[in-house]
Amino acid sequence: MDKTELNKLQTYMRRALQSPNLEVRARPRKDDSAEVYVADEFVGVLFKDDEDDDDLSYNFSMAILDYDLDDA
Numbered sequence: 001m002d003k004t005e006l007n008k009l010q011t012y013m014r015r016a017l018q019s020p021n022l023e024v025r026a027r028p029r030k031d032d033s034a035e036v037y038v039a040d041e042f043v044g045v046l047f048k049d050d051e052d053d054d055d056l057s058y059n060f061s062m063a064i065l066d067y068d069l070d071d072a
Contacts, residue, residue: 001026001034001048009034009046009058036060 001009003026010024013036021039024046034046044062049055 001031005048006034013046013060036062 006024006026010022013024014020014022019038023037025035025037027033027035027045032048035042036044036046044060047059047061049057049059
């Protein structure tokens with residue numbers, strides 16, 4: 001993903017999730033995905049799905065660990 005694409009995704013996710021502290025960052029040595037952070041805490045991975053020539057989509061994957069729920 002190039003810088004323009006990362007910026008578009010970050011703008012969309014900030015608005016959709018109402019989180020101005022969200023950042024979409026490039027992954028080292030990977031060009032088909034990006035890392036998502038909120039206030040410098042890693043929260044998930046954003047995958048680019050361009051297998052179909054006509055359709056481009058992105059999938060956000062976020063793992064929630066059981067001990068993270070103790071703080072809720």
